[in-house]
Amino acid sequence: MSTGRSFYITTPIYYPSDVPHIGHGYTTVAVDALARWHRQAGDDTWMLTGTDEHGQKMLRAASANGVTPQEWVDKLVEGSWFPLLETLEVANDDFIRTTQARHEERVQQFVQALYDRGYIYAGEYEALYCVGCEEFKPESEIVDGTGPFEGLKVCAIHSKPLELLKEKNYFFKLSEFTGPLLDLYKNEPDFVRPESARNEVVSFVKSGLKDLSISRSAFDWGVRVPWDDSHVIYVWVDALLNYATAVGYGTDPAQFERRWPAFHIVGKDILRFHAVIWPAMLMAAGLDVPRGVFAHGWLLVGGEKMSKSKLTGIVPTEITDVFGADAYRFYFLSAIAFGQDGSFSWEDLSARYQAELANGFGNLASRTMAMIEKYFGGSVPPPAEYSDGDRRIQQIVADAAAEADAAMDRFRPDEAVAAIWTIVDALNGYITENEPWALAKDAAQRARLGTVLYTAAEGLRALAVLLSPFMPHSTGMLWSALGIAGRLVDEPIRAAGAWGRLAPGSAVGALAPLFPRIDQ
Numbered sequence: 001m002s003t004g005r006s007f008y009i010t011t012p013i014y015y016p017s018d019v020p021h022i023g024h025g026y027t028t029v030a031v032d033a034l035a036r037w038h039r040q041a042g043d044d045t046w047m048l049t050g051t052d053e054h055g056q057k058m059l060r061a062a063s064a065n066g067v068t069p070q071e072w073v074d075k076l077v078e079g080s081w082f083p084l085l086e087t088l089e090v091a092n093d094d095f096i097r098t099t100q101a102r103h104e105e106r107v108q109q110f111v112q113a114l115y116d117r118g119y120i121y122a123g124e125y126e127a128l129y130c131v132g133c134e135e136f137k138p139e140s141e142i143v144d145g146t147g148p149f150e151g152l153k154v155c156a157i158h159s160k161p162l163e164l165l166k167e168k169n170y171f172f173k174l175s176e177f178t179g180p181l182l183d184l185y186k187n188e189p190d191f192v193r194p195e196s197a198r199n200e201v202v203s204f205v206k207s208g209l210k211d212l213s214i215s216r217s218a219f220d221w222g223v224r225v226p227w228d229d230s231h232v233i234y235v236w237v238d239a240l241l242n243y244a245t246a247v248g249y250g251t252d253p254a255q256f257e258r259r260w261p262a263f264h265i266v267g268k269d270i271l272r273f274h275a276v277i278w279p280a281m282l283m284a285a286g287l288d289v290p291r292g293v294f295a296h297g298w299l300l301v302g303g304e305k306m307s308k309s310k311l312t313g314i315v316p317t318e319i320t321d322v323f324g325a326d327a328y329r330f331y332f333l334s335a336i337a338f339g340q341d342g343s344f345s346w347e348d349l350s351a352r353y354q355a356e357l358a359n360g361f362g363n364l365a366s367r368t369m370a371m372i373e374k375y376f377g378g379s380v381p382p383p384a385e386y387s388d389g390d391r392r393i394q395q396i397v398a399d400a401a402a403e404a405d406a407a408m409d410r411f412r413p414d415e416a417v418a419a420i421w422t423i424v425d426a427l428n429g430y431i432t433e434n435e436p437w438a439l440a441k442d443a444a445q446r447a448r449l450g451t452v453l454y455t456a457a458e459g460l461r462a463l464a465v466l467l468s469p470f471m472p473h474s475t476g477m478l479w480s481a482l483g484i485a486g487r488l489v490d491e492p493i494r495a496a497g498a499w500g501r502l503a504p505g506s507a508v509g510a511l512a513p514l515f516p517r518i519d520q
């Protein structure tokens with residue numbers, strides 16, 4: 001068990017009615033890389049993911065398929081969502097499903113607490129609801145339908161008709177939190193990141209908050225309102241609470257105290273729920289607000305948000321079956337500035353695989369190991385006297401490690417990879433300049449050859465450690481080949497930049513190509 005500072009990080013919980021696509025995979029691998037980084041830094045890390053299983057969307061999908069909602073979600077969670085984590089090599093610590101008793105009972109307890117504190121009242125409600133969003137839509141997100149929906153009001157996100165709902169609802173006094181939320185954003189400028197997301201949230205809240213309808217009575221697939229069982233709790237209130245129920249809210253005070261509050265990573269489409277409604281709910285309950293909310297952008301395919309309903313959905317296995325999980329993780333986390341939209345294309349993915357992974361990192365590893373095998377019988381040579389050029393490599397490694405750690409602290413995995421990649425580029429240049437194959441021909445240069453290959457191998461050691469949160473599979477192979485005692489995941493990542501961890505004399509093993517050639 002680690003003794004470091006708590007680092008609790010979450011993905012959104014996914015609607016299981018959709019088969020996972022690369023957009024869901026994107027959020028998940030970003031959170032996993034951040035969690036792996038902090039775990040390896042010795043922080044007391046906890047990564048949570050899960051599924052959001054209640055609500056009308058799920059109920060309708062189940063009835064359309066002629067099964068009960070529980071059967072429907074069970075099948076999808078087991079058949080599609082658990083396997084996604086394996087496909088992408090995600091090392092989550094927990095997986096919460098909102099239909100679990102550990103969650104449902106505590107949701108009731110939380111909502112009861114808000115009711116007892118006077119933050120909930122009964123009222124009449126009439127508004128346009130989007131089942132796709134599971135949300136009553138504000139004016140700004142209602143547009144006129146076109147084509148088959150001509151003459152109807154449709155959701156700006158889903159382009160599907162909205163439903164006019166009129167019912168008795170319970171309301172949460174969200175409007176009372178306008179001031180406290182604005183204070184929060186002011187006092188903790190990093191509460192919402194990036195800057196663009198923060199600005200959007202601040203101006204939304206400044207325009208004034210309305211109370212939030214938090215119950216539904218037209219259907220019953222949800223958690224019952226504890227004081228009125230003709231209502232179920234609004235699916236978003238139920239869903240947001242997963243972050244607290246999963247770490248022992250109401251059941252395990254020690255665990256809750258240890259983990260809470262969390263960092264939430266979410267797509268920008270669900271930012272307001274996390275940066276406005278959720279902290280207000282927590283304030284109303286007298287609990288700490290999250291440590292921060294980071295909104296990432298959308299994956300675009302053909303210039304539009306990729307989505308299953310628009311038939312641009314790509315399932316992660318289409319990529320991992322060809323390129324492997326490491327390439328998937330590397331590609332999405334390095335090619336897209338975290339926080340901005342990014343376009344996915346097969347051409348870009350293949351080009352980066354070839355240039356950066358196969359020719360860049362993979363080739364560096366295989367030629368270094370092959371030369372140690374060939375010139376030193378597979379035993380890491382000792383470094384002799386270091387030249388300025390060698391010391392420059394040591395400095396690049398130290399700087400890259402520090403910069404990567406700072407970038408991960410800012411929730412910028414893309415910038416962390418870019419910093420780490422300076423090592424790959426520098427080492428490839430270093431080998432070209434130093435021409436170990438030429439040194440090997442001259443017996444008088446034996447010590448120099450040893451220094452050059454030690455430098456390359458020790459640089460690879462640093463790369464294995466720094467890249468392991470991003471590419472656990474290939475770095476694991478490299479680590480074994482380097483012959484260093486101990487598990488890679490136990491290597492302290494914040495010490496990765498210190499030169500000299502690789503012991504001369506260690507026996508290197510064979511290394512299969514890390515990123516094999518792909519026949520197009």
Ligand code: MSP
Pocket residue numbers: 011012013014015022023024026027052239240241265266267268269270297298299300305306307
């Ligand atoms: N169930 C809610 C979240 C509740 S959290 C308390 C939900 N689920 S979702 O399955 O629709 O979306 C989950 C995440 O996937 C969101 O962060 C969303 O932004 C992300 N993505 C879905 N499509 C995406 C892209 N095309 N690109 C990037 N991420 C996208 O919302």
